[in-house]
Amino acid sequence: MNPGDRVRVERGGVANEGVLMPSTTADHLVVKLPGGYNVGIDRADATVDVLERDAHDVAGAGAGEGDSSTIEFDDDLPTVSLISTGGTIASTVDYRTGAVTAQFDAEDVLRAVPDLAGRANYRGRVVANILSENMTPAVWQDLAAAIYEEIEAGADGVVVMHGTDTMQYTASALSFMLDTPVPVVFTGSQRSADRPSSDNVMNAVCAVEAATADRAEVLLCMHGSSSDDACALHRATRVRKNHTSRRDAFETVGAKPIGEVEYESETVSFRRDGPERGETDLSIAPDLETSxxxxxxxxxxxxxxxxxxxxxxxxxxxxxxxxxxxxxxxxxxxxxxxxxxxxxxxxxxxxxxxxxxxxxxxxxxxxxxxxxxxxxxxxxxxxxxxxxxxxxxxxxxxxxxxxxxxxxxxxxxxx
Known part of the structure; x- marks a missing residue:
């Protein structure tokens, strides 16, 4: 049996069926269940039946030094820069080490969220790999510089992947630091990708759709309700995280969100006016008084x-x-x-x-x-x-x- 095989593991009268994942120890098997959760099973006295060979492409299982992949550029698609600062949405498990990391490139993102394929050409960039409670104004400045460089290099939109706990601070700071001719969209995930109720796929897809819309300001894109129907688009300076764990934790204070992205129809709409794409010249004013x-x-x-x-x-x-x-x-x-x-x-x-x-x-x-x-x-x-x-x-x-x-x-x- 090999990682990626669909297996049935029985031990102590309990049977688990799912995809075999790489394990960081020789004493345990790790099986990804159909619902998305992983379960660790002691190899001792366990029986394993292989139900299907190579049933799943396990991210990180076979990657090695020197491996590479390319994404074919499509002239008919917009180019979106995906920038990571860390947080749940940008984190993936490297099953070779058991570590959670946000060190990704565009290929890694498409492997983790295949629904993004065909929507845009992507460039991946890591500015920081931190928990959002460790965010600092210095990282805001690094992020502003990275976004400026990506737009200057021709990006038609930018998606910033950020931990949700302090995302409102970073997004509002970037609103003051940058004048942008294209959308800059912050998004995150309240629940990790291995949970059946994860919001990472829908938030990422909706953020990319918003990043290619006819708008030019800093936005925050997250679930608009507890259902998987639409993401709300919030003006970065008017949004607040108002719940610790709900998928629709973010709310525009004092008004309705300025827009939304319907997930199934991929429709982006705005209920209030704002700067349109190309209306503003790109500029940056990154200085901050941190005292x-x-x-x-x-x-x-x-x-x-x-x-x-x-x-x-x-x-x-x-x-x-x-x-x-x-x-x-x-x-x-x-x-x-x-x-x-x-x-x-x-x-x-x-x-x-x-x-x-x-x-x-x-x-x-x-x-x-x-x-x-x-x-x-x-x-x-x-x-x-x-x-x-x-x-x-x-x-x-x-x-x-x-x-x-x-x-x-x-x-x-x-x-």
Whole structure:
């Protein structure tokens, strides 16, 4: 028997049927079940029947140093650059070592998601291979440079594969750093490829379809519902991950998603206007001021919590309601502003907008020099403040302006 054979393994009165996978130990068999999960079985006292030879092409099973494959270029198809930063969607198991890795090229992606074949010509590129909680502004800058280079080299669209936990931060940061004439689409996966409920195939396919659409901005493409019917397209600066594990974890805050991709019909549609393909000249402004902190105010919180921010260039506060903190915070905030720190106020409520002109506390905060960030999401405001501090002569004023759709002019019922 060899990896790729369909086998039936019996041990201890339990039978498992599936595809034999390479094993990292001599004492165990690894069988991929029809539902997608792998099961490890102790070889001792196990009986194995081979049901079908070479029933499955096992990715990574036979690859060796010097092996190569090519993808024939089709002049009639657009070219999409697939860029990986790590995360579940870009991870595959190397069964020779048992390790999970995101070191892939275009051939690896097509082997893992064969549904992508025939939709575009692909180029694969790895910018980082990290868990998304380890994402940093330095990687944002590397990613911006990579996307710029891919578009400059002729890519008709870019798909960024990213871990979902911090994808909203990266996508919003790239919105400020890049002016793009083609779609830049972030996508990820809530559930790994070996799970029957994995969302990686549909998200990847829909992201590629969006990357070839007539749009030119940074988008985020993920399941629009718990079903496999359509992916939602979110503006990168207005989206938030609002569930830990659901496939439709991402939501546009304060509005409906700006568009969607129907999976079966491969139809991309937009419900709101936006920059069209080719309308914007490619440019990059990658500088960031990384000395920026996001602080969440809680009742009774000691204003001394701000003491470590004396040297910060910027602070984003998640205040209560319309954008408030306790009265005993105000003097400390004023000291920060007078020391040169830009302090922007957002709300923990997410829906609605900051307005510090209603109550005395809000008016005192404005007198202390706090900048209202309107309905900008706290995570987006953090990335924005990093960018405007490095690229705008009047960063405080810029925090009150909508630069790339992060701040809606009005809070109205969803449209």
């Amino acid at each position: 920026v902190e996001l602080v969440k105010f809680t009742p009774g919180m000691n204003p001394a919590a701000l003491d470590y921010l004396d040297d910060a260039a910027g602070v984003v506060i998640e205040g209560t309601g319309l954008g408030h903190v306790a009265t005993d915070w105000i003097d400390r905030i004023e000291e920060l502003v007078e020391g040169g720190t830009t302090v922007a106020m957002t709300s923990q409520c997410l829906e609605g907008r900051v307005c510090d002109r209603v109550y005395d506390t809000g008016r005192d905060l404005l007198d202390a020099g706090v900048v209202e960030a309107g309905d900008t999401l706290p995570e987006t405001a953090t990335a924005k403040l990093m960018w405007v501090l490095a690229n705008r002569s009047a960063p405080a004023a810029a925090m009150g302006e909508s630069l790339v759709g992060e701040l809606q002019p009005r809070s109205v019922p969803w449209t």
